[in-house]
Amino acid sequence: xxxxxxxxxxxxxxxxxxxxxxxxxxxxxxxxxxxxxxxxxxxxxxxxxxxxxxxxxxxxxxxxxxxxxxxxxxxxxxxxxxxxxxxxxxxxxxxxxxxxxxxxxxxxxxxxxxxxxxxxxxxxxxxxxxxxxxxxxxxxxxxxxxxxxxxxxxxxxxxxxxxxxxxxxxxxxxxxxxxxxxxxxxxxxxxxxxxxxxxxxxxxxxxxxxxxxxxxxxxxxxxxxxxxxxxxxxxxxxxxxxxxxxxxxxxxxxxxxxxxxxxxxxxxxxxxxxxxxxxxxx
Numbered sequence: 001x002x003x004x005x006x007x008x009x010x011x012x013x014x015x016x017x018x019x020x021x022x023x024x025x026x027x028x029x030x031x032x033x034x035x036x037x038x039x040x041x042x043x044x045x046x047x048x049x050x051x052x053x054x055x056x057x058x059x060x061x062x063x064x065x066x067x068x069x070x071x072x073x074x075x076x077x078x079x080x081x082x083x084x085x086x087x088x089x090x091x092x093x094x095x096x097x098x099x100x101x102x103x104x105x106x107x108x109x110x111x112x113x114x115x116x117x118x119x120x121x122x123x124x125x126x127x128x129x130x131x132x133x134x135x136x137x138x139x140x141x142x143x144x145x146x147x148x149x150x151x152x153x154x155x156x157x158x159x160x161x162x163x164x165x166x167x168x169x170x171x172x173x174x175x176x177x178x179x180x181x182x183x184x185x186x187x188x189x190x191x192x193x194x195x196x197x198x199x200x201x202x203x204x205x206x207x208x209x210x211x212x213x214x215x216x217x218x219x220x221x222x223x224x225x226x227x228x229x230x231x232x233x234x235x236x237x238x239x240x241x242x243x244x245x246x247x248x249x250x251x252x253x254x255x256x257x258x259x260x261x262x263x264x265x266x267x268x269x270x271x272x273x274x275x276x277x278x279x280x281x282x
Contacts, residue, residue: 050062068202093131093133095244096130097128098162099162101141102160102162105141105142106120106160112146113149116153118157118158120158125164128243129243131244132220137216139213140217140239143209143213147210148175150203152200153200156177158175159174167243169240170241172239174236175234175235178235179229180230181231185228189214217239220242224239
């Protein structure tokens, strides 16, 4: 009876904790929607009114501001959608060529890279494949790449390097930007982290991208690691994932066919026909 009561109390306590977590997440979402969505829209409306009343010489400046606000708003929306999809969508994995995915990511940021004159150096072998939910994984990589650009001064470099070692693939995205202190690493991945800072062109940061990226990568049985040598010394974010390694079945023993004398491989203790055995990607 006592053990049953303890089990019941433990279950009630777990339920209370889960409800508290859900309420906290709901409040976070309300804060995000009320501030990070309304603020850019209000600024865009204000700039639009200025365009109507100011002279033509300032219209180009206002247009640039509006573009910046729209990009910020789009980033917020993408991350909200990513969070909602993560909670509701079945996790369907597909085989993806990592080099092609990285090339697509770099092209996606072509405008931002040109604006800051940031050079991208890609070192990813074409033979590397990963198994991912592509849409969500691409968004995770874009979040990290977007941060690298955001926190890079003009004229700097970003390095994307991928390596395959045994059954793991590591993808590192390294910049020469603002960097961070070692004491900040854990808080970087917090939801709505307090370590969020503006980019080198004043780009806003909502403190949600790295949190979501880490969750997405962990859903792929992977890890997201952060490193920096300190303030203004750049940062490196490394994604570690299981790789797709092609393995050929190995014949344990060989015996002669009683019919024609042909060799018949025996795999895992079972006789097989002498047909070609297709290697499987696992």
